[in-house]
Amino acid sequence: MKIVFFGTPAFTTDFLEKLTESGFGPSLIVTNPDRPSGRGMILHSPEPKIWGYEHSIQVLQPEKIDEEFLNNISKEPWDLFVVVAYGKILPESLINLPKYGTINVHYSLLPKYRGATPVESAILNGDTTTGMVIQQMSYELDTGPILAQKEILIAPDDTTPTLRDKLNTEALVMLPEVLKKIFDGTIEPKEQSEEGLSNCRKIAKEDGEIKLSDDATTNDRKYRAYYSSPGTYFYINKGEISLRVKITKAHFEHGPSIQTGKFIIDEVIPESGKKMSYENFKSSS
8 A cells, every 4th residue: 555654743753663563654754844953953854754764765845735745746646645743734635635535643532622732722621531533634624534533531640741642652553453444445434523622722832821820720731731842931020120930840739629739830940040949949039
């Protein structure tokens, strides 16, 4: 089978490995262009690109999905496109190009949390369960038929990275099973219900601001949801200056009830400063 894999973050190489081990290795990888990062702004390649070169698989890195890219990829008779956290919206003509269409791994139990930030949204809203689905993609975002799904529990101390790891663990098992059923004709797509529909938006850097006067539960959820990106921070007045302080480590101390719990900040990095304990920061302020 001729499969194209669309993905960008480092964790998507786990899917490339699993698909290859299961006999569904891609013939082509599509990922984002190389980007500068770090203090020296050195150009770095996405991990799927590196993985592809190591396994002698062709890699494309379009800046945008334009007519030139569509003409290029349309030259081959593809069977299936697999999308895992690619980071770009695919046009309908591309979604419908392969013989079996395009499938996508999504990190919520659709139709709940359609959109770009389902993991963060589940933590922000205090959900105790979430899940992942593999859907048949359609042009309207996250509205396609469900091919498989799995519900999982959200632990009280889960952050976005730890919760995403749990979801990926399930997806890695489920994805090859779905591909096998697609290719042998035994898959049974299930149309999404409109009951429980909700959407989630992209996250801005400003969303990471925490007000120390807010209730402990709200601040804890923000810290855990934005743990990896964009991170959380607060402002404190130091003389005539409003100092931005990044929270690098915190935890929630449970009381007899949610109302009596405490959001405990453990470590911070003051603006233009070094990492230190929050206690030392407070004593020096």
